[in-house]
Amino acid sequence: MNGQVFLSGMVLSCMPVGEFDRRIVLLTKERGKISAFARGARRPKSQLVAATNPFVSGDFDVYEGRDSYTVHGADIKNYFEELTSDIELVWYGYYFLEIAEYFSLENNDETERLILLYQAFRALLSGKFPVELVRCVYEFKTLVINGDYPNVFSCGGCDGKKQLFYLSPDKRSVICEDCHGRLGGTAISSSVLYAMQFITATPSAKLFSFTLKEDTQAELERITREYYNRYVEHKFKSEAFLGL
């Protein structure tokens, strides 16, 4: 179907095309991830100059052609300028965008991922949370949204819910005291188990609402990193800038 559509979402990335144009990737509520052409988006007087930058979110007026989209205009709600002008935070921002672009799909319901991105940016800017915590909550919740995350609610051996003292990357599950001898797994603290349960079960809109003790946060960062190194077979470009 061809015609005009209004899509609400966020610009994940943009690249120059020809002399004056851009191609952008949008994460939208209505169509999941789409790529769209923005004619004249590099002409200084075009409204699309500001509207087609990464981090920009709002409502996009888009023409849907047979096999491509073209951006005509936009009603921008948030540019996240404070994020793009902070030399450290902006790399976290780019890292989050890159992860979202890698995992999202066209014509898929990506609403939760969109909310997660938005809330993660707000959390970065609030100054209330350590940036490393925002990063690993974002990384862990991304696994949950992808549907590929460790079971943190019951033992991967017996399905029991008590004495969940271990985590087995092989079984992608927590392991109870009784099954540990048979199934192995590395010891985890009850605080990190609780944090992982909270991140898994809480909607993204309410996710950034807690901080952790330093050692619990370090443990969560380590577990999340191990999981990414093992199961996410992709190296994100912005990781290098974050020293990951």
Ligand SMILES: [Zn+2]
């Ligand atoms: Zn068990």
